[in-house]
Amino acid sequence: MERKRAKSGEIRLTEVAKLAGVSPITASRFFRKPEALSPSKRERVASAAKELGYVPNLAARALASQRTEVIGVLIPSLTNNVFSDVLRGIYDASEGSRYSIQLANTRYSILQEEQLLRLFQAQKPAGLIVTGIDQTAESRAVMEAMNCPIAQIMEVGPDPVDMMVGFSHYDAAFAAVSHLIPQGYQRIGFVGAQMDPRVQRRFGGYRDAMKAASLFDPRLIVTTPVPTSITLGGSLLADLLSKAPDTDAVFCGNDDLALGVLFECQRRHLSVPEDMAIVGFNDLEFMASAVPPLTSVRTNRYEMGRSAVTMVLAAIDGNRPPEPVVDLGFQLMVRESSSPRRA
């Protein structure tokens, strides 16, 4: 009894072709370029496929055609609301294209990122979207070897691997802090968590804006590598106030911290902005509906995801954008929490 390799038992393209009375290659074309078939054959293949419940084998397709219809996406966190907006943009833009998104989570670890990139490499994605511009040399080497369009998102900077869509966190933070100063605030604290590269650049903007106004004081700075959360914002404000009780404003590394700071102010019966101004970063949805509404830096997260995919898809089709680096900018949303000081 001849024992041959077990077949998968699934319907194959050949069976569909046979039922439709065409050659396998014609059936194959039906799924890839239906307009290349004559209407009669198209009809026959379609009904044969439906009758048999044919499901194409993507692995076989990928192997034979040497390409996949997958776009890999690397993001550092799923918990952070910021990325959910980026992802919405990514998913929306990929909708309708025949590409599907493969998401991976680096957890803010560049080593994890390196590993995931190698995993993606084995998958030969048609395109790649990675977060940030601080990859390891090894990661860069892998990306450069991947031979597919790559978009770095969230930031802009020199020396893109391929394409870039983002904005300057430094400039945005600089603008936010520079807005507070003429409003009459002097003892402006910085609270930051996670301290990933982007938060560090925001800190840089804060520092330089403060120095430019001769207001910089290291006692006004409270940071932690702990992942960000709303609760953490409260503790960090408590720390800040114990170090610098005369703090009259806080620039927060992100909006979650800002909301935590607001709650802590409420708990301490500090009124905002009279006793304490608050400025956040990202302008998440709740900032406008908090009481009082909180000032923040609006960033175009949805659009960032959307453009990254659009650029990658265009590049796959050979239409590279004229300018590989796109700066989407930011917008300071001034609200009651940073109103001019009356004192």
Place this chain on the structure above:
Amino acid sequence: MERKRAKSGEIRLTEVAKLAGVSPITASRFFRKPEALSPSKRERVASAAKELGYVPNLAARALASQRTEVIGVLIPSLTNNVFSDVLRGIYDASEGSRYSIQLANTRYSILQEEQLLRLFQAQKPAGLIVTGIDQTAESRAVMEAMNCPIAQIMEVGPDPVDMMVGFSHYDAAFAAVSHLIPQGYQRIGFVGAQMDPRVQRRFGGYRDAMKAASLFDPRLIVTTPVPTSITLGGSLLADLLSKAPDTDAVFCGNDDLALGVLFECQRRHLSVPEDMAIVGFNDLEFMASAVPPLTSVRTNRYEMGRSAVTMVLAAIDGNRPPEPVVDLGFQLMVRESSSPRRA
């Protein structure tokens, strides 16, 4: 000039085998079962692979072996914080296993879900995790045809496709509302958004708890199919108060709405809980740090993701759990926002 099919140009296993002086199949084994090689060959293959920078071709592997090392995950939303916790559990549990997660977003559409399931089917994942228990008949048929372990998460119910990890949204809502009543609240409103199946079951719990106490009144109910947000919570409370100005408590379909309700109360100078009690659902991180702290129903989201993956992985290895349906329960977190009424 003979024109043959273009090779990918990448290093293949054969090349690695040649350099290592072993047969291709031995090299292949090195990557799948290294302990089956003698130490000397293992060493030689390893260094050959490294020297050539070999990257395995996953498509070829999947085609030849008839399986993949991918677990498909279908969730309805990326924006909703609830799922980010589930996803963390999923990613954490898959870490270390050789399986990778392929995430897809149904956007609360069962038709989208159907389509994505078909896409997954073509990929032959080793396992599948889907959200909820309300799939279309067509979706169920696809899942049953997929011949891989499947876990439904977020809810428990009768008739699992395969396995289930969740809790009863009905019971949780019933418990939350039943807690409010003996505290002295009578005119307890319900605000809900999105109104996906789980929120509808929460509403069922609310309704039945209210009816059981003879407090049910349709004027106390405000819902919208619009996706949930914090801001929306404020508008829904406004609607509720215009329909039923004597409302003295609100049970919110989720925590975002609850926070929005809190902000709206602050805006209207209604004190919580004296003028208005608030109860949310899910117990997101901010509930405990809000001012006042907000009562909510804690759900084991992280654990849900973790167990789902653990169960699927075990099932892949042939170790099906004795009980296919796991109820992770819930916990009512009573906080100041639902303190006993003084009036």
Place this chain on the structure above:
DNA sequence: CGCGCAAAAGGTAGCGCTACCATTTTTTGC
């Protein structure tokens, strides 16, 4: 009515890997 050309369809030969045996080498038991 045959010619030329484009469109449609088909044949062949892999894509890079692993399942399934068969074979060789090493270990073990007595």
Place this chain on the structure above:
DNA sequence: GCAAAAAATGGTAGCGCTACCTTTTGCGCG
């Protein structure tokens, strides 16, 4: 010290699909 069992290795033949090229068909036109 030798047979039997176990471990390590190799040869062969696909997995299901599509690239590449060739052949057939359809059709307008002189």
